[in-house]
Amino acid sequence: MATPRVCVLRAPGTNCDRETAFAFETAGAQAERVHLFRILEKPELLSDFQTLCIPGGFSYGDDVGAGVVFASQLRTQLAEVIGEFLQKDTLVLGICNGFQVLLKAGILPGGAGEWTNRDQTERQSTLTWNANGRYTDLWVNLKSCSEKNVFLKGVDTLESPIAHAEGRFIVKDESVIADWEANGQIALRYCDESGKTSKEILDYPVNPNGSLQNIAGLGDPTGRILGLMPHPERFLFATHHPQWTRKNLTGEGAGMQLFRNAVEYFG
Ligand SMILES: NC(=O)CC[C@H](N)C(=O)O
Numbered sequence: 001m002a003t004p005r006v007c008v009l010r011a012p013g014t015n016c017d018r019e020t021a022f023a024f025e026t027a028g029a030q031a032e033r034v035h036l037f038r039i040l041e042k043p044e045l046l047s048d049f050q051t052l053c054i055p056g057g058f059s060y061g062d063d064v065g066a067g068v069v070f071a072s073q074l075r076t077q078l079a080e081v082i083g084e085f086l087q088k089d090t091l092v093l094g095i096c097n098g099f100q101v102l103l104k105a106g107i108l109p110g111g112a113g114e115w116t117n118r119d120q121t122e123r124q125s126t127l128t129w130n131a132n133g134r135y136t137d138l139w140v141n142l143k144s145c146s147e148k149n150v151f152l153k154g155v156d157t158l159e160s161p162i163a164h165a166e167g168r169f170i171v172k173d174e175s176v177i178a179d180w181e182a183n184g185q186i187a188l189r190y191c192d193e194s195g196k197t198s199k200e201i202l203d204y205p206v207n208p209n210g211s212l213q214n215i216a217g218l219g220d221p222t223g224r225i226l227g228l229m230p231h232p233e234r235f236l237f238a239t240h241h242p243q244w245t246r247k248n249l250t251g252e253g254a255g256m257q258l259f260r261n262a263v264e265y266f267g
Contacts, residue, residue: 004091004266006031007049009039011070016056016233020095023233024053027259036073043081050266051091054098056163056231066127066166067100074105075118086112091150091262092225096164099217099227100127108227109185111220125171125218127229131210135165139242140208140230142216143191148184148223150265151258157195158254159241160230162208167229169211169218177213188217188228232258 006024008031010017017033024031029051039045046052060069074082086092086107094102102108103126106118114121130136140162144155171177180186190207191197191214199213207214209229217228232255238244240253 002266004029004050004263005048006051006053006262007046008033008053008055009036010034010055010057011036011059011073013059013061014055014057014097016095016097016231020053020055020233023236023255023259024051024262026236027256028263029259036070039081040073040077043078046078046081046085049090051093051262052085053093054095054101055233056096056098059097059101062166065104066164067097067104070097070101071104074101074107079115079118082107083112083115086115090224091265093151093258093262094227095231095233096162096167096229099229100166102225102227103127103218108218108220108225109180111222111225113221124173124176125169127166128168128170129166130164130168130208132204135163136167136208137161137163138205138208140205140216141191141193141195142188142230143195143197144187145181145189146184146187146219146223149187149219149226150223151226151261152187153261155254155257157191158232158257159235160232160255161234162230164209164229167209167211169215169229171212174212177215180218183221184223185219185221186213186215187219187226188230189214190216226258231255
């Protein structure tokens with residue numbers, strides 16, 4: 001199997017890059033933590049990689065809004081190389097702050113298809129302050145809703161931690177969600193312990209932030225891009241789970257499958 005190279009792109013304030021690189025490495029990829037300033041200096045470096053991952057954290061201190069500054073650097077200073085990267089048979093993963101960046105840059109939900117028109121396309125959706133107005137840190141249940149998304153192959157439900165202040169997914173006009181759903185772009189929804197979810201906003205803590213239609217993750221039309229608020233890299237081993245002894249969990253954690261899928265895609 002070919003070993004894909006993963007660029008874990010970090011900016012000032014990113015703090016989940018080591019764990020995320022470790023997750024990809026454990027799944028069999030070759031992951032490199034690359035500082036955004038290196039790519040700004042030498043944009044062609046990005047073409048050495050098959051996967052781009054923007055990890056979680058507080059890029060630029062969440063100033064102006066989480067992910068906004070990082071996203072605007074991608075949109076303006078790196079537009080060309082990002083466009084080339086998206087056109088190729090590559091994967092993109094954005095975790096938490098990374099999801100915020102993908103959405104605010106306009107890499108999601110349109111992917112390569114919309115990237116060239118990103119300045120003409122009005123942004124339909126965003127991630128804003130949690131309904132409870134607070135930074136919220138807990139474990140949630142997720143239901144995979146897309147058969148198309150590469151990262152979610154073989155995933156039905158998974159538990160994962162969330163840790164964010166600006167994770168409430170909202171849209172300007174709710175009717176776009178039906179189109180995204182038909183396209184397989186609605187990737188993950190918050191659900192209860194039995195895996196049940198709904199389009200009505202479920203109560204806290206099942207839906208921890210008040211996201212519309214309980215949406216926790218979104219993909220592009222090709223299924224090669226995924227952005228999600230929860231942190232799969234924090235559940236690689238059973239022992240990461242707060243109740244692993246009580247629940248007798250052993251072996252891998254549910255988050256591992258997403259990284260393995262990303263590696264096997266290139267197999
Ligand atoms: N864990 C994260 O990546 C946090 C994202 C962002 N800083 C927020 O609080 O919303």
